[in-house]
Amino acid sequence: MAVLCYVQGLPVGYMAIALAILASMGGFIFGYDTGQISDILIMDDFLLRFGTCTTPGVSSTCSFSTVREGLIVGLLSIGTLAGALIGAPTADFLGRRYAMSAECLMFAVGVIIQITSTHVWQQFAVGRLISGLGIGALSAAVPMYQAETAPSQIRGTLTATYQLFITFGILVAYCISIGARDISGAGSWQTVVGISFVWPAILGFGILFMPESPRWLTAHGRYDEARLSLAAGRGVPRSEVEDHFIINREIEEMREAVEYEKSVQSGWADCFTFERKQLYRTLLISTLQMFQQLTGANYFFYYGASVFKSVGISDSYITQIILGAVNFGCTFGGLYVMETFGRRRPLIVGGVWQSVWLFVFAAAGTAKDPAENKSIGKLMIVSACLFILGYAMTWAPGVWILVGETFPTRTRAKQAAISTASNWLWNFLLAFFTPFIVSAIQFRYGFVFAACNLTGAVIVYFFLYESSDLSLESVDMMYGDPYCKPWTSAKWAPPGFNSRQDLIEQQRAAESHKPLATGVEEARIEKTDEPANKV
Template identity: 75%
Template sequence: MALFYIQGVPIGYMSIMLAVIASMGGFIFGFDTGQISDLLIMPDFLLRFAQCGTPGDVSTCSFSTVREGLIVSLLSIGTLVGALIGAPTADFFGRRRAMQLECLMFVVGVIIQITSTHTWEQIALGRMVSGFGVGALSAAVPMYQSETAPPQIRGTMTATYQLFITFGILVAYCISIGTRHMSGAGSWQTVIGIGLIWPAILAVGIQFMPEASSPRWLAAHGHIEKAERALAACRGMTAKQAESDFIIKKEIDEIRSSVEYEKSVKAGWLECFAPERKMLYRTLLGMSLQSLQQLTGANYFFYYGATIFQSVGISDSFVTQIILGAVNFGCTFGGLYIMEKFGRRYPLIIGGVWQSMWLFVFAAAGTARNPQTDQGIGTLMIVSACLFILGYATTWAPGIWILIGETFPTRTRAKQGALATASNWVWNFLIGFFTPFITRDIQFRYGFVFAACNLLGAVVVFLFLYESSDISLEAVDMMYNDPDCKPWTSRTWAPPGYNDRKDLIDQTRAAEQHKAIAEVEHVEKAGEPSGQNGFHDSAAAENGTVKH
């Protein structure tokens, strides 16, 4: 039974459940990202893994720039490798099985970390092993969500991955503030060890999702009937209802045509860099957007936020971290709405400009006055950081993950998605490792660098990104290969047979309305009250056709 309708199209509970369960991969990512900032200033963690002038005296303990950078950033080396191996894993085992294997890899990394006693290298190694799982999940989950979600809610469903990243960061901050006063290793081992729960939820939960395989992956492996059932489940329909449904038939025909074409072309890694069909264009675009997401500067705050706010004179940087995390999480809900309502291009362009503006304020304030002696400057810097996070959480944070799931054709989606995500992790590593060196030399002027990168991101989106909202993944492929369509005109493009994007939406809605009316009339003629059939009743009520 359909839960609700969007643009006249039924949306089933399965679409929502698949998006939420798969998004636990994002929660794992966020939890691992958020915990390290607070771990670095926990007393027992410092005593065990930092360099101490006087053994046992935490006030003399500190991390060297190299050691701190490696502990933070080796996670990103693991995620880089994981993102690249995630593509063949997802294609070979299928999206669901691949995610379960990647959860197991993350668990191994957590165990390595919590069994360390005094060896910082073991902590760094464990984070790198966990990174293998996190990186592979970061490539697989958005792709899986985009392949299963109906086009009308694909942006929202894919953006739940980013929502869960922010939720994971916030939960990590909250757990850290609760364990920081625990005696001994429990203060930091508890934070890391709780990370075992999240992959268990994902691995077990996805197993119990019926029809949980990607329709496009099923079709590519010759299971057209299963693909149709998977689409029907996401629409809240039975297999019998799907047999006569206009939307299902149209989407299955598109998928079948796309698969048949793709079988005639050998899809290897080199094809991702072929100039034909704008493959190279889209690969470079995806890699650029993922790189620029890191260069917004968000992880400057998430990785080193506790250290940053200590340096501006905040007495309890744990609390400030929670404030930032809460702003990040809360504003991402707005991002779900914005990316669905206004498409992809406008939010990313406006977001880039907004983020640049507040980073400039952050950097200028910290450079003009000493925030440790000027309380007003310190407050201004925290406010500007929160306003930067507001813009990031509503635009660039969810938007880029959505685009990675819907920009590439099916035959190379896993590989191109892996290359794009790997670019994200390369810059993640560079920022994580080199930030201590850079801030030591230029301090808060580092914000000017990120401000410029945000403006560059807005320009790249305007010149090169096509608007992919409201159309099927197969239609997105057609759009990129239409010589008459340009990025700045793509908002109105629609597949052949439609005048523009609005006409596509209107015709889809009209087709569903006509079908709903016909079904209700058929039921009433047969003498069955329409209210006894949940699907018919919901469809008719949505379109105002129920007769009383």
């Protein structure tokens, strides 16, 4: 173990980065599966095998009915919805790491069912359903594991790597599809689907060599292992673990939180109580997950190839790659934005930005036929790219960060599952009904998404609390403070600190063992059981 760098005066170890990146392979699996289906739907052999053809053997005469296309795309989301709900008890029972390994195996079973399909489209759709079970469970476990293991000073960045890898998976799927489309016969789409085996193998095997969540270990009374897990994330040598101030303070916070939680029976019903705004938090993050889908991003990712084909683009595969590259590249900016500007401001600004460009996209496509007017088609592509730019830097990573850091330890897995299930429910609804809606209102669909983006920004302003720079235990305290309001929450700090900045300064001073600017004696800080110093 070694210290990689210091953030706000506190050490961050190499292991913290390694485990966040490896766990993010769960996001890559989801992204790859999302990206591949758009191109597979227009591959010649796939159309011949599973579509309806007016002239047998001629792919140009083949197509999918809106119901069949919606089910092939959308059944994955039904699986992910169920998977997100079973992911909570699985992660609590097996631990975060073993749960992820089991979920990778589930995904691989679905891939086998898909690539062994010959002419029955229902089998392919069922394979996506089963793969979805694994993806959904991973989508609940991964952000939770990342948030529980990451140092609070870079928790936003490390949790956002989940979304970064989703975008990377989408881009890789587009690139592999364009390379595989000319393979003769079923090899074209089977290659794209079959490569999916690689990603769960990396995650399912590699995660076993990573530390378990210290909060999960603490909840199960394994305090020595929890210390070592925290030390790995901080880059603290084993010889210094017992006497290290930061490790002892964080363990004490977790221990007290766990003891409190043990005194309170926690079940699914506890996600909907009024105590410490539990119901409020469950509904808030579930609503934000819904609006992440209603931004309209998956309209382009699921049906992008079909959309740009209707715009008159000669090679829609290339356009997909451009969108995917913009999405992936801009997510790096999202890591910086979410860590630098917190959670509230990026989501509000992002909602407005995305709304503007969706309005341009819809207005241009409605004013003139883009298939006949090339300038309109180019404007629509540019506006789609600018929309993706804003989405990738704000709503895409931001909502997944909030899933990991908003809930208390005792119900985090369950509330993360409920809120993530909301994402997958709306994912399915959009995937299934989009063909019907587009056939009825064409590009005016963009106006609907534009309105949803504005609504999401308003909800963030009035209801979301600012959780950046706080430990997970302090976030729980903030939501339980009746005097803290969402629009003033950026200034909130735990008892014993004058402000959020004072909290950061005291952490720096504690690490370097220097007198504090606020005049609090160093000796007092070293008393880890002092309530005033809880972070």
